[in-house]
Amino acid sequence: LEMLGANQYRSAAQNLGIDILDKGYNTNFIKEMQQTGYTQNHRLSFSNGNDDSNYRASIGVIDQKGIIKDNYMRNYTAKLDASQTMFNNKLKIDFGMFASKVDKRYLNDYQKTFYSAASFNPTFPDFPNEDGTWPEDPSANETQNPLGRLTIKDVESNSYINANARLTWTVIDGLKLSAFGSYTYNVKENSVYIPTNIKAGIGTNGLGSKNDNKSGVLLGNFTANYKKAFGSHFIDVLGLAELQDYRYTGFGAQAKQFGTNFFGFNNLGAGAEVKYGDVSSYSNDYSIASFMGRFNYSYADKYIATVNMRADGSSKLGANNKWGFFPSASLAWVLKEEAFLKNVDFLTNLKLRAGYGLTGNQDAIGAYNSLKLMSPTGVTTINGKPVVTYGINRNENPDLKWETTTQTNIGIDAGLFNNKLNLSFDFYHKYTTDILQRITYPSTGGVASAPFMNIGEMQNNGYELNINFQNTTDYGFRYELGLILSGYRNEVKKLASNQFISNTYTRTEVGHPISSFYGYVIDGIFQTQGEVDSHVEQSDKAIGRWKYRDVNNDGKIDSQDRAYIGNPHPDFEYSLSSRFYYKNFDLSLYIQGSQGNDICFASKGGRDGLDYFNKSTRILNTWTPENRNAELPEINILNPNDEAGKVSSYLIEDGSYIRLKQLELGYTLPKQTLSKIGLQQCRVYLNAENLLTLTKYNNIDPEVKNGDDKN
Numbered sequence: 001l002e003m004l005g006a007n008q009y010r011s012a013a014q015n016l017g018i019d020i021l022d023k024g025y026n027t028n029f030i031k032e033m034q035q036t037g038y039t040q041n042h043r044l045s046f047s048n049g050n051d052d053s054n055y056r057a058s059i060g061v062i063d064q065k066g067i068i069k070d071n072y073m074r075n076y077t078a079k080l081d082a083s084q085t086m087f088n089n090k091l092k093i094d095f096g097m098f099a100s101k102v103d104k105r106y107l108n109d110y111q112k113t114f115y116s117a118a119s120f121n122p123t124f125p126d127f128p129n130e131d132g133t134w135p136e137d138p139s140a141n142e143t144q145n146p147l148g149r150l151t152i153k154d155v156e157s158n159s160y161i162n163a164n165a166r167l168t169w170t171v172i173d174g175l176k177l178s179a180f181g182s183y184t185y186n187v188k189e190n191s192v193y194i195p196t197n198i199k200a201g202i203g204t205n206g207l208g209s210k211n212d213n214k215s216g217v218l219l220g221n222f223t224a225n226y227k228k229a230f231g232s233h234f235i236d237v238l239g240l241a242e243l244q245d246y247r248y249t250g251f252g253a254q255a256k257q258f259g260t261n262f263f264g265f266n267n268l269g270a271g272a273e274v275k276y277g278d279v280s281s282y283s284n285d286y287s288i289a290s291f292m293g294r295f296n297y298s299y300a301d302k303y304i305a306t307v308n309m310r311a312d313g314s315s316k317l318g319a320n321n322k323w324g325f326f327p328s329a330s331l332a333w334v335l336k337e338e339a340f341l342k343n344v345d346f347l348t349n350l351k352l353r354a355g356y357g358l359t360g361n362q363d364a365i366g367a368y369n370s371l372k373l374m375s376p377t378g379v380t381t382i383n384g385k386p387v388v389t390y391g392i393n394r395n396e397n398p399d400l401k402w403e404t405t406t407q408t409n410i411g412i413d414a415g416l417f418n419n420k421l422n423l424s425f426d427f428y429h430k431y432t433t434d435i436l437q438r439i440t441y442p443s444t445g446g447v448a449s450a451p452f453m454n455i456g457e458m459q460n461n462g463y464e465l466n467i468n469f470q471n472t473t474d475y476g477f478r479y480e481l482g483l484i485l486s487g488y489r490n491e492v493k494k495l496a497s498n499q500f501i502s503n504t505y506t507r508t509e510v511g512h513p514i515s516s517f518y519g520y521v522i523d524g525i526f527q528t529q530g531e532v533d534s535h536v537e538q539s540d541k542a543i544g545r546w547k548y549r550d551v552n553n554d555g556k557i558d559s560q561d562r563a564y565i566g567n568p569h570p571d572f573e574y575s576l577s578s579r580f581y582y583k584n585f586d587l588s589l590y591i592q593g594s595q596g597n598d599i600c601f602a603s604k605g606g607r608d609g610l611d612y613f614n615k616s617t618r619i620l621n622t623w624t625p626e627n628r629n630a631e632l633p634e635i636n637i638l639n640p641n642d643e644a645g646k647v648s649s650y651l652i653e654d655g656s657y658i659r660l661k662q663l664e665l666g667y668t669l670p671k672q673t674l675s676k677i678g679l680q681q682c683r684v685y686l687n688a689e690n691l692l693t694l695t696k697y698n699n700i701d702p703e704v705k706n707g708d709d710k711n
Helices: 006-016 029-033 110-119 529-534 617-621 671-675
Strands: 038-049 053-065 072-086 091-105 153-172 175-194 207-230 233-258 271-273 279-299 303-314 323-325 328-334 347-361 373-382 385-394 403-416 421-433 436-438 452-454 456-472 477-495 506-508 516-519 522-525 546-548 563-566 572-582 585-595 598-601 652-654 657-668 683-695
Touching (some): 029 110, 038 683
Antiparallel strands (some): 053 072, 072 091, 233 271, 233 279, 303 323, 436 452, 585 657
């Protein structure tokens, strides 16, 4: 991300006749925010046991200093697993427990802080004023001094514990009954204090907040499993009944008008102002019940068939459709066991697979999304006393049902040269119906927001290829290589009432990939007055300005000329992994990449037109009579035709990248050395992440969610 240096900023402003507030410094605020990060990972484990009982325990600490100043993460973990068999191995008891405590401080409002770091006036100093306040540019209302924002204390503490136990009873040979239970409890506390000496805190004279969120998940299931071999026949029958219960509670409060920054968020009572809406709490819960039956059959280890019958019920869904039924079946043929391939020495394994099944999804909705909801709407005065008012904020949908995906897949597995080389290829067809989504009501729908509905259908066709190779040379050098290559094509097949779903940058419509980028198409820059005069009606068209395409050929440029301008879905994705061993040394690396996907660089337009914010170095290549092949139109502080804010093809960039994700070098100490100090194993290693990224994308990171980058 290359922004103008102070001298370039001064020169550009002078050339355009813009008065800037020049403090006389040359500050790269992005670099000033950064530091060298590191990660320390320490883990210690213990184990012991005999034929009837065993245990394993471990503790660990991860200490990480982030690449942004004052950012850190510390993770403390403890794990215990134990098992005990009794009554001549008829009864087995397994117990496990895992606990963690994570404390971290991170950047408050990542998007605002990094936007400010890139856009802040580079002539400002990298230190505060004499009175302790951080200098701000009064002409740049949308940015804040990023170094001042670093003083915002935004910390999170996350405590997690899971305990589980399983009881397995072998009733007769081949028949096992099992009962499993687990409970997970999680407490997350987020605390923020915005001090009085920075722009974000001046208006409120300091702002402190605390938010506590707790969750408890109870899971219990009972299974009966019967396995039996009859000559060349083998059967495996499983029945399961399961119940999951989820409960979430939370509390939040904030205060303003602090007389001192001393207390921060540790004493919200030091804030003199607490208004309606500054205190909140919530509680919600939902449950899922499941029943499943599975039947596996194989003959001579050559022909394998599996049938699953599954029913799930969720309290989230409408009263008329709580339950869904999701069957599946699969077949496999192990060709290697056939006589015509049995003696093919180089072929270790060859299997053909095919499957068909349904799966259900209800994760897209919350606990009460099928119900009519009421909530506070404000405060009024009755008989001289404040009274909270209430209203319906969402309508109900008793017909809300499971989102269902029907999948068909075929695949092949092969092992060659004594399984030194393993290959696996899958092709799948997924068709999703009853997609869960909230739709927009027409204006006659009332004040309540629209409920979630089952609104459409979507198709995905894709493939995945896995190749793994491992070998050991005569000199003791061992290596493992792996490649994963995958791709898919997405298309929306149906939407309720043929509607489309839009937001600022994307549109979802039948016949197109979901969440495709949608906006105006730029057909270059007007070079002559003749081009301007002959073009269709367009606001502020002039020499040196962008020329927009008249998509619908109606002789004018308006919102009806928006079109699909980009696809966030990649042509294919890939990863390469390798691990090398020689004597006590080991080296591993992991490379990943994506090819063919587009990214909407949403803030690009705001960075490429000079005003009182700092800008990208791209503005050094703007249109002038002497530079007619420029990437950008002529700079104009008046932003004609809202060129900087309009969603257009200019914002769409190639998001393809290849990244060296991880590199690790390790050394395992010799056992004879460790035995002298009572240790069995000790390995030291150096690990580095995200060392190198190759991409044409012009922002910080091409790995952005859904291809929408607002940073």
